[in-house]
Amino acid sequence: MSGKQQSELLLEVSDIHVYYGAIHAIKGISFDVRPGEIVALIGANGAGKSTTLNTIAGLLKPRSGSIRFKGENVTGTPASRMVFKGLALCPEGRRIFQQMTVKENLEMGAFSRPNTEIASAMEDVFTRFPRLKEREKQVAGTLSGGEQQMLAMGRALMGKPDLLMLDEPSMGLAPILVEQIFAIIGELHAAGTTILLVEQNAQMALSVADRAYVLETGTIGMSGQAAELLNDDAVRKAYLGH
Amino acid sequence: MAFLSSLVNGLSLGSIYAIIALGYTMVYGIAKMLNFAHGDVIMVGAYIAFCGAQYWGLPPVLCVLCAMAVCTVLGVTIERLAYRPLRQATSLAVLITAIGMSYLLQNLALQIWGANPKSFPTDLIAFPNLSLFSGQLKVSGVTVVTVLANLVIMVALTFFTGKTKMGKAMRCVSEDRGAAELMGINVNRTISMTFAIGSALAAIAGVLLCTAYPTLQPTTGSMPGIKAFTAAVFGGIGSIPGAMVGGLLLGIIEILSRAYISTELADAIVFAVLIVVLLVRPTGLLGKQVREKV
Numbered sequence: 170m171s172g173k174q175q176s177e178l179l180l181e182v183s184d185i186h187v188y189y190g191a192i193h194a195i196k197g198i199s200f201d202v203r204p205g206e207i208v209a210l211i212g213a214n215g216a217g218k219s220t221t222l223n224t225i226a227g228l229l230k231p232r233s234g235s236i237r238f239k240g241e242n243v244t245g246t247p248a249s250r251m252v253f254k255g256l257a258l259c260p261e262g263r264r265i266f267q268q269m270t271v272k273e274n275l276e277m278g279a280f281s282r283p284n285t286e287i288a289s290a291m292e293d294v295f296t297r298f299p300r301l302k303e304r305e306k307q308v309a310g311t312l313s314g315g316e317q318q319m320l321a322m323g324r325a326l327m328g329k330p331d332l333l334m335l336d337e338p339s340m341g342l343a344p345i346l347v348e349q350i351f352a353i354i355g356e357l358h359a360a361g362t363t364i365l366l367v368e369q370n371a372q373m374a375l376s377v378a379d380r381a382y383v384l385e386t387g388t389i390g391m392s393g394q395a396a397e398l399l400n401d402d403a404v405r406k407a408y409l410g411h
Numbered sequence: 412m413a414f415l416s417s418l419v420n421g422l423s424l425g426s427i428y429a430i431i432a433l434g435y436t437m438v439y440g441i442a443k444m445l446n447f448a449h450g451d452v453i454m455v456g457a458y459i460a461f462c463g464a465q466y467w468g469l470p471p472v473l474c475v476l477c478a479m480a481v482c483t484v485l486g487v488t489i490e491r492l493a494y495r496p497l498r499q500a501t502s503l504a505v506l507i508t509a510i511g512m513s514y515l516l517q518n519l520a521l522q523i524w525g526a527n528p529k530s531f532p533t534d535l536i537a538f539p540n541l542s543l544f545s546g547q548l549k550v551s552g553v554t555v556v557t558v559l560a561n562l563v564i565m566v567a568l569t570f571f572t573g574k575t576k577m578g579k580a581m582r583c584v585s586e587d588r589g590a591a592e593l594m595g596i597n598v599n600r601t602i603s604m605t606f607a608i609g610s611a612l613a614a615i616a617g618v619l620l621c622t623a624y625p626t627l628q629p630t631t632g633s634m635p636g637i638k639a640f641t642a643a644v645f646g647g648i649g650s651i652p653g654a655m656v657g658g659l660l661l662g663i664i665e666i667l668s669r670a671y672i673s674t675e676l677a678d679a680i681v682f683a684v685l686i687v688v689l690l691v692r693p694t695g696l697l698g699k700q701v702r703e704k705v
Contacts, residue, residue, distance in 0.1 A: 248589075248592040249598070252594065252595030260589070260590065264587055266586050267586065269583075273579060277580070277596075280580065280594040281594070281595035284576070324594075
């Protein structure tokens with residue numbers, strides 16, 4: 170049973186090409202994510218990490234190539250449908266609903282779920298992020314940066330996704346908060362959540378991930394076990410700064 | 412007592428502006444566009460109610476419901492055919508399209524109903540006149556119904572956007588379309604819904620307007636439309652309570668200017684007040700000044 174699950178891919182991206190107008194942003198990348206894994210996409214600014222996530226989420230359409238999720242071809246499915254299939258993207262820059270309360274933000278995260286499941290999902294999120302419980306009635310725009318990141322992650326978890334995609338969760342956060350966010354990512358992993366993580370902070374990403382792919386201007390340069398990449402000289406030089 | 416009477420009239424006119432302004436402000440808030448054809452949807456609603464009463468022999472309630480149904484379909488159709496294909500276009504292209512749509516509706520009405528003004532049946536809204544302060548202040552039934560309708564619509568919309576799933580989805584789309592999609596919200600459907608609500612309200616406004624000022628012609632909707640748009644900006648475009656406050660204030664200022672300053676200058680005064688308010692508060696009275704946190 171578990172052997173079969175391991176061999177089945179949760180997400181399979183095959184040779185996708187994505188354009189912004191005339192700009193060829195993603196030039197044929199392929200990778201996969203298996204159930205229970207944390208897979209990291211690392212790379213420099215502008216390598217196409219966020220574009221890749223946005224394409225999988227359905228916000229962008231690939232010009233060619235295919236995306237399979239849970240065995241189903243979902244290439245070109247709009248974002249609002251992908252959520253119902255069990256995919257959540259916690260977007261770059263968090264993009265929480267600033268004028269709504271923390272509670273309302275979380276409720277919207279469960280838009281794709283039946284109303285009866287909202288209360289229990291919210292309990293789970295509050296257990297994971299006690300700070301959000303304290304701020305429940307506060308307007309989201311008044312939260313600190315770290316709290317906003319927690320809210321964005323909590324909101325994505327409200328839909329109980331089969332695959333959680335995190336785009337730059339550490340962006341703009343103080344080092345202590347980065348540690349905290351990555352500790353939470355580790356906890357989510359331990360609880361069985363499958364995560365596809367995009368990070369500029371390659372050190373942190375590789376230390377929490379099982380496997381990783383290195384993106385270089387729209388193509389995949391290297392890939393492998395995160396621990397191996399962490400010790401790879403080329404990766405160290407290019408992305409870890411030592 | 413004359414002052415009180417003017418105030419009541421202003422409240423009544425302002426309520427009509429407020430109901431129209433809601434259509435502008437909701438569409439602006441959610442679809443990020445100015446729907447200049449909104450005023451003409453009011454005119455269509457009034458004509459449908461007129462036909463219902465005059466030609467089809469419908470009871471008043473059915474006339475209003477019929478007008479609401481036709482306007483809802485009209486509003487959604489306009490959005491689907493004219494605005495949706497321009498979702499990615501510049502806002503100027505959308506604005507020009509909306510102005511074109513406004514003239515299209517006016518000219519279609521001219522074709523269908525002719526240029527001669529129709530006199531709108533004032534008995535469509537049958538509500539007893541009120542007599543207050545031992546007969547010194549008379550409030551017409553239409554005024555009472557108009558003010559009550561405005562209140563009911565405000566309470567209903569506040570509940571809808573604050574408590575229901577669909578209403579909250581609208582607020583999400585209004586704040587961040589992409590993030591709303593990531594929640595599973597169908598943005599196109601949400602925008603259609605907004606046009607449906609705004610247009611149904613326009614039909615109600617059309618009936619109330621023409622009962623109070625019973626001359627109906629193809630251009631009937633344009634001036635109230637522009638005034639209501641002004642009211643929406645005045646109150647803070649995008650804000651539902653702003654539309655209420657803006658509409659009421661505009662109506663009261665207009666009627667009081669007419670009564671105490673000059674009938675001819677009333678409109679000029681209204682727009683002068685708008686300019687002053689915008690100079691002091693560029694986002695309008697209740698407009699949100701959102702500060703981004705990085």
